[in-house]
Amino acid sequence: MVKKIPIGPFHPILEEPEFFELHVDGENVIDIDMTIGWSHRGIEILSESKTWDQVPFLVERVCGICSCSHPYAYVKAVEDLLQVEVPKRAQYIRIITAELERLHSHLLWTGLAGHFIGYNTVFMWCWKYREPLLDILEAVTGNRNHYAMMRIGGVRRDVPPEEYGNIRKMLDKLWEKNDMLTKAIIDDPVIHARLKTVGIFNKDQCRLYGALGPTARAAGYDVDARRDHPIDAYGDLDFDVILCENGDVFDKAVVRQLENFEAIKIIRQCIDRLEEMGPMKDDSELCLEIGEIPPGEGIGVYEAPRGEVLHYIRSNGKNMPMRHKIRAPSFNNILTNEASVPGNTVAAAGLITAAVDPCYSCTERVGRVDVNTGERYVLSEGDLIRLSAEKTEEIRRQLGM
Amino acid sequence: MEKEEVKKRIAEKFGDKVQIAERSEKRVYIYAENEVWVDLASFLFNDLDARFDTGVGIDDRDGVEVMFFFPFDREGYYVTVKTFAKKPYPELDSISPVIIGAKWIEQEIFEMYEVNFRNHPDLRPVLRSDTRPADFYPHKRENKCKLEMSRVKLDGKERTDEVAGRPLKGQNP
Structure with missing residues (x-):
């Protein structure tokens, strides 16, 4: 007996405005139908009525968590059109901001993942460790989110040298805490039982679906724009691309945890380079003088926490883009649910859709329809989290913990 | 695969149906006739081992310019394949049967620019809500x-x- 469970148009757990219709036979999902675009804001068309310098502020608003990655990809697209290289100091400052953003994004995801499976301590820990990170972002950029650091040709402001010590201290502490969290995840038998072999998405599927970021790397699909299309000083920095091989929810969590160490390594190297450069002498170390943008087109890519962000711009020589295309990684990654959700249980479906780390919205609702009787149920976010937590408890009991 | 090799093999296979331009060290643009559009995408993806990234539509007076991006990650460059779907009824063959990841972006280009992708498995609007006019x-x-x-x-x-x-x-x- 096949039933249909509509989830959405807002995401069941991660509050992303999407619509999932699960076709289920008892507890098992046999098919999924997805619709996105419920909060389509028309940012691309809006961007085409903003001046080149106004656009970075607009594209920061594409995503609150990736509020550095989108302007980064945009300025790289314009710089690709102009064929200019920004000053070294600006390159390091860009990378520091972007990697700090990666750390806070991954910690946020780990915390929420813990919450969804009933590990609220993990949730509270992650929030606690994320706080000093946001303080550093505020000290460096002036804001906890929406940093307004990116500018065509460079950055808006220098990192004050007196902050170097604070950043290092924060990173040292975070390294310890991340190490503890990683071990807690890798060693926990309940997490293994709950997340391993759930939502498997293999390497070949990744290539066919165009999966990106940790979603792809968890399956061993080796893509990382920081290494493959190195922008700014990424080519000079020493870091590893983290790969797993199973492509399940557990591996997606492990990839994110291990990437935090790489992000810390990258920031430390950038701080070292900035120290070697000494204090800033004049503004030319921060930003190039950019005149008019000539006709042409440019592609900018950056590896955001969720995967590669792509911005395409076309100029007709006027003072605003003629076309600005934005492709966020979730656009590709959400499509992967089509293959990773069927074959799993309803209790796992929310977790699998959340494992690609889609963005947030403020409202959510879940409707459940019995196709035979036409009866409708509405489950709240709390109900879904309770279902997921109950499943974890059941595993705990089975393991005698 | 190295850029020069890719350009050579595409030129050999598609001849005057394509025009290849190298705008910079890391950006290659290929303009393809409508009839070889899918074959070229398939050749890049399956034979030359490019990754599929995404697509873009740009509206022009006489038609819609559609372009898809194929990065070569190991070598660090992007190949952009472009074609032009003529108005008043812009139509193209869909590459979704070859590359599943192109499904949503083709749906998006359809709903934003009215480009009809033939053979697309499910060409319904992907982004907008059902309450907006169907012909907008x-x-x-x-x-x-x-x-x-x-x-x-x-x-x-x-x-x-x-x-x-x-x-x-x-x-x-």
Whole structure:
């Protein structure tokens, strides 16, 4: 007996405005139908009525968590059109901001993942460790989110040298805490039982679906724009691309945890380079003088926490883009649910859709329809989290913990 | 695969159906005739081992320019494949049967520009809500002009400046 469970148009757990219709036979999902675009804001068309310098502020608003990655990809697209290289100091400052953003994004995801499976301590820990990170972002950029650091040709402001010590201290502490969290995840038998072999998405599927970021790397699909299309000083920095091989929810969590160490390594190297450069002498170390943008087109890519962000711009020589295309990684990654959700249980479906780390919205609702009787149920976010937590408890009991 | 090798093999296979231009060290643009569009995408993806990234539509007076990006990650460059779907009924063959990841972006280009992708498995609007008019394609030139005119009418003269790309009077961009 096949039933249909509509989830959405807002995401069941991660509050992303999407619509999932699960076709289920008892507890098992046999098919999924997805619709996105419920909060389509028309940012691309809006961007085409903003001046080149106004656009970075607009594209920061594409995503609150990736509020550095989108302007980064945009300025790289314009710089690709102009064929200019920004000053070294600006390159390091860009990378520091972007990697700090990666750390806070991954910690946020780990915390929420813990919450969804009933590990609220993990949730509270992650929030606690994320706080000093946001303080550093505020000290460096002036804001906890929406940093307004990116500018065509460079950055808006220098990192004050007196902050170097604070950043290092924060990173040292975070390294310890991340190490503890990683071990807690890798060693926990309940997490293994709950997340391993759930939502498997293999390497070949990744290539066919165009999966990106940790979603792809968890399956061993080796893509990382920081290494493959190195922008700014990424080519000079020493870091590893983290790969797993199973492509399940557990591996997606492990990839994110291990990437935090790489992000810390990258920031430390950038701080070292900035120290070697000494204090800033004049503004030319921060930003190039950019005149008019000539006709042409440019592609900018950056590896955001969720995967590669792509911005395409076309100029007709006027003072605003003629076309600005934005492709966020979730656009590709959400499509992967089509293959990773069927074959799993309803209790796992929310977790699998959340494992690609889609963005947030403020409202959510879940409707459940019995196709035979036409009866409708509405489950709240709390109900879904309770279902997921109950499943974890059941595993705990089975393991005698 | 190295860039020169890719360019050579594409030129050999598709001859005068494609025009290849190298704009910079890491950007190759290929303009393809409609009839070889899918074959070229398939050749890049399956034979030359490029990754599929995404697509873009750009509306023009006579048609819609559609382009898809194929990065070569090991070598660090992007190949952009372009074609032109002529108005009044822009149509192209879909590459979704070859590359599943192209499904949503083709749906998006369809709903924004009215490009009909033939053989697409499910060409329904992917982004907009069901309550919007079915024949409204927001990124089409004529619709963009209407939107801008309505903003001018509603918001008065100063808004005209913003629509024309000039910053509002008295405000620092």
